[in-house]
Amino acid sequence: MRHLLAAAWAGALEFMNHDRVCARHWDSLYSEFAEFQFALCDVHGAVVAAGFSIPVAWSGRTRDLPSGLDGVLEQGAGDRARRRRPTTLSALLAVVAPEARAQGLSxxxxxxxxxxxxxxALRELIAPVRPTLKHRYPLIPMGRYARWTRADGAPFDPWLRTHHRLGATFLGVAARSMVVTGTVAEWQAWTGMEFPASGVYIVPGALAPVTIDRRRDLGRYVEPNVWMRHDLAPA
Structure with missing residues (x-):
């Protein structure tokens, strides 16, 4: 599972490996929340896909949703530490090996x-969804992008469309789902780009622009996602 995770954020998405909240909490998924993680294997026993998730105590009200992936990781860890009974499972990441894509594994x-x-015995599955094609439209607000549809009325984005096909409903935009900060030199190393002046930059793979402040030696990326909800069959 770890090798799939490393592959998911390799190359153009190297900067995604530097979310500090994820760095702080991700290993606890294997130790504290192991029963909520799983892998799919091919006929030879090789891992070709994996799902990562965490249980949280959520009221069911949209105003009480965590900020996104970072927020739900922090809440899940906090709920476990305070012995709060979870009500909801939140997806974190679904990853498929490149050679196994386009086979319906997502x-x-x-x-x-x-x-x-x-x-x-949780009542629903929620997910801070990272839309597959949003990186092609980084200047379009996520709220608008999430509402784009095809001629048949289904969501334009393939990953949102998969959720929709499986019965999910739109809850809202997670405007600050992930936050990645680093020095200008770090951002140049992560992206292979030069940032000669302060400003807003389009970075390959990013869903929104990256802000560079050379005076403060700081680059900041705030990733928006889309909250989706899957109701479960009554027990």
């Missing part, structure tokens, strides 16, 4: 997460 991962939620 939908299988979501179905697996729903099965885990049902097994733990």
């Amino acid at each position: 939908g299988e991962i979501l179905s697996g997460m729903k099965a885990i939620a049902e097994r733990h």
Whole structure:
């Protein structure tokens, strides 16, 4: 599973490996929340896909949603530490090996997460979804992008469309789902780009622009995601 995770953020997405909240909490998924993680294997036993999730105590009200992936990681860890009873499973990441893509495994991962939620008597699966094609439209606000549809009325974005096909409903935009900060030199190393002046830059793979402040020696990326909700069958 770890090698799939490393591959997911390799290359143009190297900067995604430097979210400090994820760095602080991700290993606890394997130790404290192991029963909520799973892998899919091919006929030879090789891991070709994985699903990562965390249980949280959520009221069901949109105003009480965590900020996004960072927020739900922090809340899940906090709920466990305070012995709060979880009500909801939140997806964190669905990753498929490059050689196994276009085989419907992303939908299988979501179905697996729903099965885990049902097994733990949770009432729903929520997900801070990172839309697959949003990086091609970094200047379009996420709220507008999430509402784009095809001629058949289904969501324009393939990953949002998969959620929709499996019965998910739109909850809202997670405007600050992930935050990545670093020095200008770090951002240049992560992206292979030069940032000669302060300003807003389009970075390959990023869903929104990256802000560079050379005076403060700071680069900052705030990633928006889309909250989706899957209701589960009554027990």
